[in-house]
Amino acid sequence: MPTYDYKCSACENLWEEFSLINDRDQPTNNPCPECGKEEVTREVTGYGICVDTNITPNKKTGGQWNELMQKMNKTLSKDAQAGLDRASSRSGQRWSG
Numbered sequence: 511m512p513t514y515d516y517k518c519s520a521c522e523n524l525w526e527e528f529s530l531i532n533d534r535d536q537p538t539n540n541p542c543p544e545c546g547k548e549e550v551t552r553e554v555t556g557y558g559i560c561v562d563t564n565i566t567p568n569k570k571t572g573g574q575w576n577e578l579m580q581k582m583n584k585t586l587s588k589d590a591q592a593g594l595d596r597a598s599s600r601s602g603q604r605w606s607g
Contacts (some may be wrong), residue, residue: 515528515553524553
């Protein structure tokens, strides 16, 4: 079960919860456990990526890996996007987001 990070924009409280993927946004409908205000957002802070060998990049086009990264780009924060970009540039493969 994945771990998701949440943040209250009112008091800056950060916490994490285990949740099913389909229920990952449910805590954003609840008040902050620290201050009680309903200003909770899901954050992308740390992440891990497991790569299936079937979607490894094609040297010329980037293959399915680039498609996957472009889809992820729509939901990631600027810091997370920069982290993926740095990691992919070390491996010689870049994705455009």
